[in-house]
Amino acid sequence: MAESTDLQAVLARFLPELAAEQRLDGQRQKVSRHLGQCRTPALGGMHWQCDRCAYAQPIYFACRDRHCPRCQQRASRRWAERQSQTILPVAYYHLVFTLPHGLNGWAQLHPAVLYDSLFAAAAGTLKAFAADPKRLGGELGFTAVLHTWGQTLTQHIHLHCLVPGGVLTPEGRWRTAKGHYLFPVRALARQFRGRLASLLRRAARTGALSRVAPADVDHRLAELMRTEVVVYAKPCLGQAETVVGYLARYSHRIAISNARILGIDGESVAFRYTDYADGHRAKVMHLAGVEFVRRFLLHVLPRGFMRIRHYGFLANRCRRAKLARIGACLARPEPTAEGAAAGRVADTEERYPCPACGTGALRPGALLPAPALAPPRRESG
Structure with a gap:
């Protein structure tokens, strides 16, 4: 097996072959370029030196692309730390809404339309159930995160929704949800x-699904209405620390992490996956390298697409005021300015220990500029 066994090495080896076989749109070309340059001299960097010994090394800049496994771990941690300020002292529910697999082909033709429709259908459903006076009779708040992959990198488009167990009533009071799964999942x-x-039929009428034949629209949507759609619901979570862990786990996850890639063997890539149909057993798959890259690139999001969205009383435009009202109802103390400042100090005092002496810390020194590049080739798409 090759020494380097991360996604960057897989792309370097097999992407040119895939690009020779099929046309890649501009967004996929850009993402592939970012991931190939991450933490390399192509992006420049800084010269770091230990403050205790003579050890020195260059550290190159990250690409910060949201599809990059190297960059998303830190982004996930910071995002979860920010969201921890919005965690309520109530039970939380985890629901998953899945796009029927028969519509996966449409998602390749019009990804933004299908993903937006999935968000809107799930959000509208949860809001309607929460507002029903026979159920909770108020405004629900929740965070929805889009994932488009399964464990073997195939298309499995679904939304993870994390929902505080209660609503803000029109009178400004908090009403706690009852029941183990928030709402009846079959309903x-x-x-x-x-x-x-x-939503999809309306999109077809307005021309938003222009690449889908009208006959296919009628056939697929009629098939959808005959299909039993499953909404997954997980029992509620009680502790704030558990909820923050859930946020960090799902918020910035990408199709595959470097830790799951075991190596490149000949013309194939070996990686770990969990077989949920076989009792959640951990297994190893050997996939042709070109097919591995093709599957990974299926999950590149449209440019500017928001894959994390907040709804109801957690929506950005009203979150602060409504959380303050809910906090008053629950008698939750507001976060202090000292606590927020301590969090900022801890974030800025991140330390990089010296790998040579183990006692010193690496300090930044001279800037290492990126090499001068030729003007980028115009990319299609």
Whole structure:
């Protein structure tokens, strides 16, 4: 097996072959370039030196692309730390809404339309159930995160929704949710299916699904209404630390992490995956390198697409005021200025220990500029 066994090495070896076989759009070309240059001299960097011994080394800049496994771990941690300020002292529910696999082909043709429709159908369903006076009769708040992959990098487009267990009533009071799964999942699934079909039919009428034949629209949507759609619901979570862990786990996850890639063997890539159909057993798959890269690039998001969205009383435009109201109802103390400042200090005092002596810390020195590059070739798409 090759020494380097990360995604960057896999792309360096097999991407040129894939690009020779099929046309890659501009967004996928850009993401591939970013991941190939991450932490390399191509992006420049800084010369770091130990403050105790003579050890010195260059550290190159990160690409910060949201599809990069090297960059997303730190981004996930920081995002979760910010979101921890919005965690309520209530039970939380985890629900998953999945796009029926029969629509995966449409998602390749019009990804933004399908993903937006999935968000809208799931959000509309949860809001309608929460507002129903026979259920909770108020405004729900929740965070939804889009994932587009399965464990073997195939298309499995779904939303993870993390929902505080209660609503803010029109009178400004907090009403706690009862029950183990928030809402009946079969009833949720039926309404979700109807909303999704309606949204997609409207998109077809307005020309947003122009690459899909009208006959295919009618066939697929009729098939969708005959399909039993499943909404997954996990029992509620009670502790704030557990909720923050969930946020960090799902928020910035990408299709595959470097830790799951075991190596390149000949013309194939070996990687770990969890087989949920076989009792969640850990297994190893050997996939042709070109096919591995093709599957990975299926999960490149459209440019500027928001894959993390907040709804209801957690929406950005009203979150502060409504959380303050809910906090007053729950008698939750507001975060102090000292606590927020301590969090900022801890973030700025990140330390890089010296790998040579183990006692010193690496300090930044001279800038290492990126090499002068030729003007980029115009990319299609």
